[in-house]
Amino acid sequence: MSRLPSGLRARLVFTFTLVAVAASVIVATIGFELAKTALVTRAENSSTDLVTRELGRITFPVGRLRQGEAAPTTRELSAIGRVLDGPNRSVFIEYGNLTYANGPLSMTDIPNELSGRARSGVVTQRKVIKGELWLIVGTPVFRKEGTAAAEATGLRAFVFFPLRDEERQLDALRGKLVQGSVSILLIALVVALVSARRVLLPVRRLSAAAQALGQGRLDTRLPVHGQDELAELTARFNDAAAALELSVSELRALEAMSRRFVADVSHELRTPLTAMTAVADMLYEEANHLPKAPAEAVRLMLNEVARLRELVEHLIEVSRFDAGTATLNVEPVNVADAIQDCLEMRGWNDGVRVNASQSLTVNLDPRRFDVIVANLVGNALKHGLPPVLIGARGTENGLEVKVRDHGQGIPPEALPHVFDRFFKAGARGRSQGSGLGLSIVRANVHLHGGTISVRPQDPGTLFTVWLPHQ
CATH class of the missing domain: 1.10.287.130 (Signal transduction histidine kinase, dimerisation/phosphotransfer (DHp) domain)
Incomplete structure (x- = not known):
């Protein structure tokens, strides 16, 4: 299932073009139907006039035929047929069981409805015969002498007029209308694109200005043109x-x-x-x-x-x-020794287990790394339960340090706020800490260009620090 265009420009162009196409299709359809009706009406009128006029010119004896008199001969029917005959026409004359036909068409090609209605007056009907459209004119033959009323002769004439010319004209008209519709579509598309550009240009400027504001350029202003919305x-x-x-x-x-x-x-x-x-x-x-x-x-x-x-x-x-005065003093640091010095200086050796390679050396700020480790381990010792584990390993892009305790953990609703200043979760809110330790850890990690995350464990809490190569 196709989706409608989502952008404002695309929607404007789509709507404008759709309206233009719908209008051109409606106009073309109405115009084509009117032209078709006019052509068919003209063909019917001219054909019926022709048949009526030609039948009115009959002056040989069959024109004096009365019902009950001797039936006309085949020669007389042929004479009537020749009067009505013409280029590309087919004529069928009927009198009782006598018939006359010229051309490839016969009585079987005449619709029963038309045959029945032709007993009372001049009638017409269009029919496709052998892949070609014909106009069939059926009429009874009357005799009229002087001012006397017309008398039925019992004769019926059916004339087949081909509508090839009308079909060619309609095909040509249809092609012109299609060309016109395509032209209108292209013009509508160009007008829609130009109009959408003019309408959306101020919107784009507003969007760019809003983006500039979001990036901190608060002196951004736009020129005001006109008095519209x-x-x-x-x-x-x-x-x-x-x-x-x-x-x-x-x-x-x-x-x-x-x-x-x-x-x-x-x-x-x-x-x-x-x-x-x-x-x-x-x-x-x-x-x-x-x-x-x-x-x-x-x-x-x-x-x-x-x-x-x-x-x-x-x-x-x-x-x-x-x-913004905090700076890094980077130097090569043996990570295992730095962690061990941090624990020994604070007397935490007995409560912490360290897993770090003695050959792991990384460029970082040793003082700030000491602050990171001390705050994370101190929090684990204060608020968690032993054992407290420290893992350090070198990665392809830097150093990864993990600190985990086995206490009750941090409540899930407090996890997004543990690095906020002065935030204390649960029982930690009554602790003697300042509430600034983890925020300082995050600031030192970010100063190195690294990241820090916290995840609950079963049991305890895990802090993961990643510091890139300096």
Whole structure:
């Protein structure tokens, strides 16, 4: 089943051409039928006039024939036939059982209906005989003397007129109409294409302008021509683009202020945090010598200071990505050694199993790779269950690292949001994490030009990082 064209240009051309074709077919059909009717009517009138006129000129004795008198002879029937005979005609004369016929046609070629109607007056009928169309004129032969009423003679004449000329004229007319329809179709197609182009040109400009807006060129505007609906639409587009440009400019300014504020606050917090950390380290050493209640308070404060320090470091890292100042310092790195150093530095060796080739060396930023591994493994240890598995292997296009835990996993509705900033799913929402770790992982992966994905396992969760060759 064929489908209609889907594009606006194609639909306009299709509709315009379809209307033009339908109109030309209707006009051609009506014109052909009118011409056919006129030709047939003219042929019938001229043939009946000819037969009536020729029969009216009969003056030999058979014209004085009355019913009941002696039947006409075959010679007399032949005389009538010769009066009606002519080029390409066939004549059939009937009187009782006597008949006269010339030409290839006979009484069997005369329709019964026509034969019956020919007893009362002049009648005509078209019939295809031996592959050719004929007009048959049937009429009774009357005798008229002076002013007396016409009397029936009992004679019936049938004359076959070929309609070859009329058929040739109709065939020629049909060919002309077909040529005219084809010409109209071509003209309609050209007009439709030109009209569709003129109509759709403003639409294409609007589409290109909308695409430019989507690509960030907010100063895009279109000239307004005329006062029609498309001109009004163009003006509305320009107004919308101007309003969008203003709103985006304001949002960008607010976003830049927000980023500067976060960066400034994070840096300002670093100094007091450094002092607090130094004091916290001293208090940590003395906590075991304090009474139980003060010791618990000191340990709580130390945990919160560590959490605040982690949050500030994450905010500073995020502000670098937002400001576009984060850069890569790529160097050859032994992947197995880098993962092992990351685990040893944080005391995670006992809870993690590593599967990586000792000969696997890849060009990447070691500090950012350490951040990626530390955040993924830290999340697995905090929120999952052992064993935590790390797999690293070289691929044809880069490095693939997988981190899996065997915990309860992440709820399916939370999977699309795990890399969002400050997002915590389920029980993680009550955890001490900042909610920025996975978003920082994704930013570091993207800075390398790589990808990161998360999939549920049975049991647990699997994170897959792919970093291309640098």
